[in-house]
Amino acid sequence: xxxxxxxxxxxxxIEALKGINLKVQKGEFFGLLGPNGAGKSTLMKIIVGYLKxxxxxxxxxxxxxxxxxxxxxxxxxxxxxxxxLYLELSAYQNLKIFGGFYNIPGKVLEExxxxxxxxxxxxxxxxxxxxxxxxxxxxxxxxxxxILHDPELILCDEPTVGxxxxxxxxxxxxxxxxxxxxxxxxxxxxxMEEAERMCPRLAIIDYGQIIAEGTLTELKKMLxxxxxxxxxxTSITIEKTNELSQIGKLLExxxxxxxxxxxxxxxxxxxxxxxxxxxxxxxxxxLSRASLEDVFLSLTGRSLRD
Amino acid sequence: xxxxxxxxxxxxxxxxxxxxSMMLTFIVPIxxxxxxxxxxxxxxxxxxxxxxxxxxxxNSEIAKFIEQKLDSTETLRLIKNYSEEFxxxxxxxxxxxxxxxxxxxxxxxxxxxxxxxxxxxxxxxLFKFYYDPKNEIESAMIQGSVQQTIMxxxxxxxxVLMMRQAKKQIGxxxxxxxxxxxxxxxxxxxxxxxxxxxxxxxxFEKRAMNLNNNNSSNVIGNLVKFDSEQLVGADVKSPGLTRxxxxxxxxxxxxxxxxxxxxxxxxKSEGTLNxxxxxxxxxxxxxxxxxxxxxxxxxxxxxxxxxxxxxxFDLDIFSNFINLIIVIIASAAxxxxxxxxxxxxxxxxxxxxxxxxxLILVMSAIGGAWFPxxxxxxxxxxxxxxxxxFWAVEAxxxxxxxxxxxxxxxxxxxxxxSIAFIINFYSxxxxxxxxxxx
Ligand SMILES: Nc1ncnc2c1ncn2[C@@H]1O[C@H](COP(=O)(O)OP(=O)(O)O)[C@@H](O)[C@H]1O
Ligand SMILES: [Mg+2]
Numbered sequence: 001x002x003x004x005x006x007x008x009x010x011x012x013x014i015e016a017l018k019g020i021n022l023k024v025q026k027g028e029f030f031g032l033l034g035p036n037g038a039g040k041s042t043l044m045k046i047i048v049g050y051l052k053x054x055x056x057x058x059x060x061x062x063x064x065x066x067x068x069x070x071x072x073x074x075x076x077x078x079x080x081x082x083x084x085l086y087l088e089l090s091a092y093q094n095l096k097i098f099g100g101f102y103n104i105p106g107k108v109l110e111e112x113x114x115x116x117x118x119x120x121x122x123x124x125x126x127x128x129x130x131x132x133x134x135x136x137x138x139x140x141x142x143x144x145x146x147i148l149h150d151p152e153l154i155l156c157d158e159p160t161v162g163x164x165x166x167x168x169x170x171x172x173x174x175x176x177x178x179x180x181x182x183x184x185x186x187x188x189x190x191x192m193e194e195a196e197r198m199c200p201r202l203a204i205i206d207y208g209q210i211i212a213e214g215t216l217t218e219l220k221k222m223l224x225x226x227x228x229x230x231x232x233x234t235s236i237t238i239e240k241t242n243e244l245s246q247i248g249k250l251l252e253x254x255x256x257x258x259x260x261x262x263x264x265x266x267x268x269x270x271x272x273x274x275x276x277x278x279x280x281x282x283x284x285x286x287l288s289r290a291s292l293e294d295v296f297l298s299l300t301g302r303s304l305r306d
Numbered sequence: 307x308x309x310x311x312x313x314x315x316x317x318x319x320x321x322x323x324x325x326x327s328m329m330l331t332f333i334v335p336i337x338x339x340x341x342x343x344x345x346x347x348x349x350x351x352x353x354x355x356x357x358x359x360x361x362x363x364x365n366s367e368i369a370k371f372i373e374q375k376l377d378s379t380e381t382l383r384l385i386k387n388y389s390e391e392f393x394x395x396x397x398x399x400x401x402x403x404x405x406x407x408x409x410x411x412x413x414x415x416x417x418x419x420x421x422x423x424x425x426x427x428x429x430x431x432l433f434k435f436y437y438d439p440k441n442e443i444e445s446a447m448i449q450g451s452v453q454q455t456i457m458x459x460x461x462x463x464x465x466v467l468m469m470r471q472a473k474k475q476i477g478x479x480x481x482x483x484x485x486x487x488x489x490x491x492x493x494x495x496x497x498x499x500x501x502x503x504x505x506x507x508x509x510f511e512k513r514a515m516n517l518n519n520n521n522s523s524n525v526i527g528n529l530v531k532f533d534s535e536q537l538v539g540a541d542v543k544s545p546g547l548t549r550x551x552x553x554x555x556x557x558x559x560x561x562x563x564x565x566x567x568x569x570x571x572x573x574k575s576e577g578t579l580n581x582x583x584x585x586x587x588x589x590x591x592x593x594x595x596x597x598x599x600x601x602x603x604x605x606x607x608x609x610x611x612x613x614x615x616x617x618x619f620d621l622d623i624f625s626n627f628i629n630l631i632i633v634i635i636a637s638a639a640x641x642x643x644x645x646x647x648x649x650x651x652x653x654x655x656x657x658x659x660x661x662x663x664x665l666i667l668v669m670s671a672i673g674g675a676w677f678p679x680x681x682x683x684x685x686x687x688x689x690x691x692x693x694x695x696f697w698a699v700e701a702x703x704x705x706x707x708x709x710x711x712x713x714x715x716x717x718x719x720x721x722x723x724s725i726a727f728i729i730n731f732y733s734x735x736x737x738x739x740x741x742x743x744x
Contacts, residue, residue, distance in 0.1 A: 070588055076584075080584065083577060084578050085578065086576065086578055093323075101587055102585075145581070
């Protein structure tokens with residue numbers, strides 16, 4: 001469906017993308033996870049032909065994406081990271097305007113607008129000016145405006161930034177519904193929980209480079225250990241730091257210790273027995289399975305939230 | 307093409323939803339036109355009258371006639387009597403009292419027709435005019451009204467005065483010879499039968515001074531009347547009014563069209579510009595739609611403003627309509643280029659609107675949108691020729707006031723279209739480098 005080959009771009013001195021290679025299959029829900037400034041939006045804009053890469057190219061289907069060639073954009077729905085709507089106009093007027101650029105016959109467009117408004121649960125607010133909408137409503141309309149023309153490929157650039165949990169879930173449901181209907185979705189985010197929940201396969205991008213790519217399980221397999229033990233710092237645990245470091249690699253963080261257990265302690269029963277022996281109360285320990293956060297941490301030495 | 311059409315439709319929808327823009331485009335300029343139009347002499351609305359003390363000490367028929375005509379002048383209210391404080395009794399004004407009242411600021415000016423205002427041997431009319439320098443503008447307007455009334459209403463007296471002047475200067479005999487020659491010249495050039503030119507004969511003065519005589523056998527009366535129609539005729543609106551209307555229309559069109567061009571910055575910060583460019587829309591589509599939409603909006607705005615001027619001031623826009631349309635299109639095209647060049651150079655909307663407001667005000671001031679440019683020093687007058695406002699406003703005055711034909715506005719139209727063409731072309735090049743599309 002989509003092949004990104006060796007794509008690089010510079011803004012002045014900033015190398016925003018350094019030789020990106022990615023393949024996305026038809027019907028996938030593909031995630032692009034990376035911290036702010038990693039180059040996610042830039043890559044999206046190159047895919048849609050809005051920016052021209054200095055090097056490399058994008059192939060969609062069997063068509064080379066050419067900068068400013070607008071025809072293939074009819075197959076893409078691009079949801080910009082920023083709310084990109086005419087705030088003074090109503091939801092309906094916005095959809096009517098943006099839908100108008102796809103040569104959809106008037107009657108079909110009207111039906112499509114009704115359908116999409118229902119999908120984003122804004123049909124009862126369609127006459128209201130967008131400036132009076134909540135953040136979540138604007139976000140939903142921001143997506144609606146990009147899918148009126150039934151695009152094969154939907155590019156969602158951080159569609160949940162600044163959104164209440166309810167709207168967030170509505171957006172997730174909506175995108176998963178579209179995906180089930182056969183649409184290919186590329187979803188960028190800097191929330192690893194979102195990527196983990198939504199995207200069976202994903203790439204992690206940092207400083208303009210793809211540092212890992214694969215299914216969730218494949219990515220987690222890259223980690224030394226699948227389990228992390230967190231112990232709160234208390235007077236007891238501080239005293240027992242030495243003993244705790246016997247369990248495995250110990251990281252001293254702000255409010256707690258993070259320990260990656262060695263092979264011996266990988267078995268939970270042995271670990272809990274040992275902790276009990278040390279006299280550490282159960283309510284200050286937490287055992288968690290590996291997350292994408294850990295993957296990112298192990299790959300970059302930084303937390304995704306930095 | 308379809309995309310550009312859709313983009314223009316989008317601009318129109320946005321404009322119709324923007325009440326502030328609508329106000330600034332139509333309502334505010336119309337209000338200003340009403341205010342300025344009334345200052346500079348509109349007819350259609352009730353204009354305030356200026357108070358003028360009139361003291362008529364002359365017994366002559368002419369003085370009576372002038373008093374009567376001034377009385378019926380729309381712009382003047384003649385004050386002839388005064389009353390003491392706390393008293394109901396009215397006294398006729400005297401010169402002394404009038405002077406005193408002007409000094410005290412009770413009234414701004416007085417016109418006095420003295421005893422020797424016009425006698426059998428007078429070769430000019432003697433007026434005395436007192437005014438308060440603090441009220442210079444008002445008294446200048448009053449003086450203007452008085453002159454206008456005399457010129458247009460008692461034109462018959464002028465040739466008499468001129469003839470008496472001539473006799474005085476060159477002596478009676480020479481004057482008669484001269485008038486013979488004049489007769490021949492007039493008849494040769496105007497194709498009038500010499501026999502009908504009896505006006506220099508003995509009864510001429512009597513006839514000319516028969517002030518209520520409006521019949522056409524009064525040849526010189528007709529000649530003078532013809533002349534005075536050209537200057538301050540009854541049907542044609544004052545140049546001041548025309549200038550105000552043209553100037554305000556031009557100034558507000560510049561504001562409207564710069565705002566339209568600058569809305570690209572708004573669309574950029576709203577993100578909608580980027581969204582459009584991620585849809586099947588090219589940068590060139592956006593530019594073309596802006597140019598075309600701005601041109602249409604400018605033309606529509608001017609049509610609305612001039613039509614309002616027609617409704618309010620009875621400004622004659624129809625007798626020279628084709629030329630008016632030509633000037634409207636040319637000046638709208640030039641104004642579009644002004645808006646676009648600013649948008650293409652500016653870094654952001656604040657810079658763009660600050661710069662354009664400054665330039666529009668300066669161009670309007672020195673370009674003759676507010677007052678005639680002969681009031682300016684020479685160097686500013688030459689500077690005026692560098693503003694598109696000058697060429698547009700002068701063209702409006704030609705078309706609306708002088709009813710000039712196309713040859714009179716050809717240069718203005720050419721200059722405006724050249725400005726439009728060159729600057730639009732340059733702004734198109736600039737947009738490749740400008741900040742808007744980054
Ligand atoms: N138009 C631009 N001009 C200059 N620098 C840019 C531009 N767009 C993006 N960048 C830079 O490129 C890098 C990647 O930005 P972006 O793709 O927006 O990151 P992300 O979407 O992952 O947060 C950042 O360092 C950003 O500052
Ligand atoms: Mg981004």
